[in-house]
Amino acid sequence: MQYKIVLLLLATAFCFNYLPEVEIDLSAPPRQRWKESVRTVLDLYGYDNSFGPVFEFHNENTFYILTPEDYTTIAKAIRKNFPEYSLELEGIVEEFNRSNITFEYMAAWAYFHEIGHITNDVTECTGVLLSIGDQVIHGRNMDQYPGQARNIVLHLTIKKDGKYLGESVDWYWFKVGFVTLLKYNVASLEENWRFGNALSKDQLLTFIQQGVPSLAWAYRDVLVNEKLNTFDKVVTYLENNQVACPLYNIIGGTGKDQGVIISRDPFENYPTISLSSQPLNQNGFKYLVETNYDHWLQDPEDDQRRTIAENLLSKMQNNLLNEFGVYAVMDTYPIHNEGTFYTVIMNAKYNRLIAFGQPSITLSDE
Numbered sequence: 001m002q003y004k005i006v007l008l009l010l011a012t013a014f015c016f017n018y019l020p021e022v023e024i025d026l027s028a029p030p031r032q033r034w035k036e037s038v039r040t041v042l043d044l045y046g047y048d049n050s051f052g053p054v055f056e057f058h059n060e061n062t063f064y065i066l067t068p069e070d071y072t073t074i075a076k077a078i079r080k081n082f083p084e085y086s087l088e089l090e091g092i093v094e095e096f097n098r099s100n101i102t103f104e105y106m107a108a109w110a111y112f113h114e115i116g117h118i119t120n121d122v123t124e125c126t127g128v129l130l131s132i133g134d135q136v137i138h139g140r141n142m143d144q145y146p147g148q149a150r151n152i153v154l155h156l157t158i159k160k161d162g163k164y165l166g167e168s169v170d171w172y173w174f175k176v177g178f179v180t181l182l183k184y185n186v187a188s189l190e191e192n193w194r195f196g197n198a199l200s201k202d203q204l205l206t207f208i209q210q211g212v213p214s215l216a217w218a219y220r221d222v223l224v225n226e227k228l229n230t231f232d233k234v235v236t237y238l239e240n241n242q243v244a245c246p247l248y249n250i251i252g253g254t255g256k257d258q259g260v261i262i263s264r265d266p267f268e269n270y271p272t273i274s275l276s277s278q279p280l281n282q283n284g285f286k287y288l289v290e291t292n293y294d295h296w297l298q299d300p301e302d303d304q305r306r307t308i309a310e311n312l313l314s315k316m317q318n319n320l321l322n323e324f325g326v327y328a329v330m331d332t333y334p335i336h337n338e339g340t341f342y343t344v345i346m347n348a349k350y351n352r353l354i355a356f357g358q359p360s361i362t363l364s365d366e
Helices: 002-013 035-045 051-061 068-081 083-096 103-110 112-119 147-152 201-210 215-224 231-240 305-314 323-330
Strands: 021-025 126-132 135-143 154-160 163-170 180-183 187-193 247-252 259-264 286-290 340-347 352-357
Touching (some): 021 035, 035 083, 035 147, 035 154, 051 147, 068 083, 068 103, 083 103, 103 112, 126 187, 126 305, 135 187, 135 247, 135 323, 147 340, 163 215, 163 352, 187 215, 187 231, 259 286, 286 305, 305 323, 323 340, 323 352
Parallel strands (some): 021 154
Antiparallel strands (some): 126 286, 135 340, 154 163, 187 247, 340 352
């Protein structure tokens, strides 16, 4: 049955955009690690149909609050606190070889999410955890803007010292980190934007100078830290690591009912919710859903993604209690919406990650 599900999903994948695949070797010299990723995108789409409009859009909508001095402050902090990551960013700058893409500019992109919480309210992302039998199936949608960022999405396989550690599908990879990750034999992970209490720019710059890492680097730490080798250890780490903006971590494990949603904030603590504490559905399964709003509150009237996903899951028929059923939920409007870049189905029990590059969709009354 497992193989039939995979074949069905792979057949469905032909209807969607191809996601280029790149291998990242973390044993390579830092400046070399991400250059192939940059070349892959530029060779396939060109700068003017990928990074160019993305950078222009977020210069206007995200980074407009930064002064030249702010860029310098962030760059100095990264060089001081994260020397290895700074070398990787320098390699990306070298590969672009464009006067408008400096180390200072890429340093700001490393903290894109944190800065974005101050300057914009872009709604993004849905995560679903379905517990059935002895496994947890993890569905993830990434929503963002502008549309050309679809051409930056890569399917990455990451290795170190000759060992394959995991996979990621992302358009944030040029921050040298991940917000979607499968760590082999351990967990599937997804970061979602949370509409919480935003920091001021001065508070954020203070955190950055103190060495609070970019949220994309937390999953990288999970990936390479050999001590974080169980679901419970990963959960504990992500419940307690330093953060500089509100966010959610949605995590699936390798065993029965191993799934949690962690709500984070720089100044407040919130309880983690778990599949293990959820009641069984009448058909004998459990699920959790997270979008961008605290799950102890009702969905906003104008954004019912979580409510719709929960209703779909509650009515799931037995023949859809699998990866294909989770994909069907993720591909339903408005869960899959105009801004959805990709859908990923992960199953940590089987080290399985299946990626769908989602094309742009347009609503029609017909």
